[in-house]
Amino acid sequence: MERKRMDCPALPTGWKKEEVIRKSGLSAGKSDVYYYSPSGKKFRSKPQLSRYLGNTVDLGCFDFRTGKMMPSKLQKNKQRLRNEHLSQSKGKPDLNTALPIRQTASIFKQPVTKVTNHPSNKVKSDPQRAIEQPRQLFWEKRLQGLTASDVTEQIIRTMELPKGLQGVGPGNTDETLLSAIASALHTSSAPITGQLSAAVEKNPAVWLNVTQPLCKAFMVTDEDIR
């Protein structure tokens, strides 16, 4: 496994995993695991991977070192929110490790997509990636090797969000918008639009109200990209 990039079944198609043995120094003999996205970007840690993949992929039970899913890891996800409720309202949003989902209104599982859209955080993000990231994130999600069922899941999840938010007060508007934008970006690539249509047909009632905002968001984003 040393020094050879190999496919990783637990990640979307095109991703590679590599294990490199340290050959000198204090830590000689230990190994480092790297992942490569389809585009060739190198990932050196799980948090980095999470950051890149965003909320669309739950890495909670993904073992970075082995490259496999470990259900046993599920129990370890916790402790992010508890600091919040102990202290004040502020506190930095946890952009790290785990699932962004819980951050927002606990009732409505809100993806943290917006975090992805704000690389201006302390992380050493580069300007360009900011735009690119959101997109890739979704492609991968759809192309994920976990077969069609995943795709379906994803779409449904996205749709659920707007639906739930509709009935809620203004406070959640931002989040709704963000979701819309994310979806728009998602579809902006090309054939995706078609997919959405299909989705709408499946659940017209759900998408009906939200459609307009979605389009708007998309237009803007598209221009910005260009």
Next chain:
Amino acid sequence: MERKRMDCPALPTGWKKEEVIRKSGLSAGKSDVYYYSPSGKKFRSKPQLSRYLGNTVDLGCFDFRTGKMMPSKLQKNKQRLRNEHLSQSKGKPDLNTALPIRQTASIFKQPVTKVTNHPSNKVKSDPQRAIEQPRQLFWEKRLQGLTASDVTEQIIRTMELPKGLQGVGPGNTDETLLSAIASALHTSSAPITGQLSAAVEKNPAVWLNVTQPLCKAFMVTDEDIR
């Protein structure tokens, strides 16, 4: 400090230190530190500096980036012999990055500082390759993961065993022996056997007791090598 060559108190007279800030790219804002010998030769890293200065200057606690001596670094010395940690029987002899001579010196209480304060050493004579070359052989041996280095390590390790068997003494004896070996290796410019002899002649009183074991150990190793 940027872009300006300044004196470096931790190095011999005539040496200059320069810090250049990176102005673009992923690492924008970071800086690169360079040193210049009195003759103008540029040094871009600590290993390069060590190679050039040789064993006479202990850079173990020299912080390349700041240009200052950091005693705190002393404990942080790392070593190349990682397999050793499995055997717990003895305290680890510290033959690491820092030149072996240091260890010997510690026994005889020889501060490196004075060497530093005497630029009249080999330092000021940059042009002369004659001195520089012979030394490089050693540096490479000890400091690099090259074959030569491995050989050296093996010799040292091999010697530890015989010594223990002889039952010369506890604790310090080990280190003394190792130091002796290290010194011998260190000072030699040719075959190791010759080195040992030279060391003994230089300090008969000091080396007397240890000499025999050393020779034995070495002989064995030599055979093994062949």
Next chain:
DNA sequence: CGGAGTGTAACT
């Protein structure tokens, strides 16, 4: 300036 390779603080 980039980035593979290594060091090491912070966690578990």
Next chain:
DNA sequence: AGTTACACTCCG
């Protein structure tokens, strides 16, 4: 003690 995650070094 062992692992993780990422800062840093060194050299191309």
